[in-house]
Amino acid sequence: MPLHVTQSLGEVSASDWDALLPIDQPFLRHAFLSALEDSGSLSKQSGWRPEHLLHIEDGRLIAAMPAYRKWHSYGEYIFDHGWADACRRAGIDYYPKLLCAVPFSPVSGPRLLGDGLALLQAVPGYVEVEALSSAHINFTDPALDALVAQEPGWLERLGCQYHWHNRGYRDFQDFLDSLSSRKRKQMRKEREQVAAQGFEFEWREGRSLAETEWDFVYACYANTYAVRRQAPYLTRAFFSLLAERMPEAIRVVFARQAGRPVAMAFSLVGGDSFYGRYWGCLAEFDRLHFETCFYQGMDYAIAQGYQRFDAGAQGEHKLIRGFEPVITRSWHYLSHPGLKDAVADFLQEERAGVRAYAEQARAALPYRQTAE
Template sequence: MTTPITIQFNDAIDTISEQDWQTLSHSNNPFVDYHFFKALETSQSVSINQGWQAHHLVAKSQEQPVAVMPMYLKSHSWGEYVFDWDWADAFERYDLDYYPKLVSTIPFTPVESNKVLSSTLQVSDLFSTLIEYCEQQHINSWHILFTEQIKTPLPEDVYQRNTVQFHWFNRGYQDINDFFATFTSRKRRATRKERLSIAQQGLTIRHLNGHQITEKEIAFFYLTYQITYLKRGHQPHLNIDFFKQIISSMPDNILLIIASDQDEDVACALFFHDDSQLYGRYWGATGYYNNLHFELCYYQGIEFCINHNLSRFNPGTQGEHKIQRGFEPVLTYSYHWIMHPGFKQAIKDFCQQERSHMLTYQAQCRALLPFKKADK
């Protein structure tokens, strides 16, 4: 006889034991670490006032937690990177509410991870539970973003969406020049010219792990992080308290790369890493320097991966300029359910058409990679 599973939703991470969360997570991915989510909530970077009400799912068997699924009740679609603004607009045109919606994601972090922390349950095992809960609570939709691909057939009213990101793969390179040797000669010359320009501008670069970062360097990083957002007319999603907390609680997963001009810090990039991947997340600069963004955010990251035997580098979402620097197009996977029967078929059709476009786009991007033909 199968032991029944009970489900509860928690409106604060403090109501979930750190030990339970960490025990259930079998991933080294830093973005599913308890401390990452705790820093988001305790810093108030994620809160009901920000349109992110924590609503974490906990599944129990015989009163013992067997699964955790980080979730949020959201009143907007900011910070998700799987865009459904058009869906929300369609609801509004018919004078219907699209929000609140229930979203399983890592806030402001488009990184693939298994969104169900468990050794016994998979994401698809919770589809019917989530549907039933949303219907009971009059929640209009649920969305599971940047999760692992589900290869079994989906329920009729659960839809897959895809986006394309650009990732670097370590194929046993001895150093970065070994990697550049796989480029065509023209692309190789262009890349080396970019890197040479950093020294020609008199810039120096240093790497700091989380244990080495000082308060002064945190303040400089946060200044440049703010500048990046303000240039685009937006307020930063994350406050400085969040960054202080993660640097303190997750120092082994943090890499800060800083560029200096005559001993004055002028730019930096903050990365996370685990034992197999590097994740580029935040970049900013106090002034313009030719090719510095490419150097700090891409080439330094590639060298770090080679030197530390990491297999993959995810430098962040979007950015076709990554292609000519050897970052390959990969598909991401998200899953969606909509309660309103009048929109189900239209949204299903949209997702199918979008997938076709994404597959075509991925193939077009792959054709633009800088590798010699034999290396594609």
């Protein structure tokens, strides 16, 4: 199979790329990925060089993998810093590596677009020819899991996230009625505490936001990094480009106090799913994070009929608010035999630990077990 590589998604027709997408998920669309590139959020200077793998025959795009050459492991949410450190101590070059993923987005979904088995099988050879240490495919879907599991050399890694499921709730009170009395009272109290501070919330779609409002969104987003003395992954231009290219998928909720915006949560929608992505505030307020990021999102998902609310990676505090543990998967191809053997042993133990944790985490869910 002739393997084609492009360092700019602008060289690929948006209609040809999007025609390969098996599901309606905004993160895989040409508009989202190209906005990351064109906004300067991805570049060799930031440690992310686009290196998309394509299968083209007779001028027609048959399959594609969104991929990037990486000189670090930040922004991936599958943490391999320990592997890189072990390589450094052993005198092995771990970077650069090849990553197939959606940058800065720990959202599971297809990573092999179109009829891509031959493309997947070409990855190990590409890693060898390019003298890369490894290839990684993060947050995969079941279809790709089944394919990769049959290919030699790939190691499976498990993770755990927390997703909320809309089980046909009529409204937020209907959801509360499914909880134990103690948890129901706790959530109601949290919402009352926010309301008592005079907050009001307004939902907006991407096409309705002015540039001054995007300035506020970005200021809030960047502040979540500034308080940790970190630089934000995304540039201001990304939000304007995304609003221009796929406004129908964008949802922003503004939190206002005395009519003045003080916080926001940025989300995307696609298919039957609601994806909470970025949050930020300009000052600290008691319980505002939980209301803006979780309860407002649940309210919106119920009202709009979305069946799943994916609020991002990490956060055990989501469990007591009804977000259920979900196993995620990634796959790793490591060229160095010694590193591969060591990581394989580690992953075997880690997989058992992740599965055990997910089972234990269910005990923290707030749902009623018996009639009260």
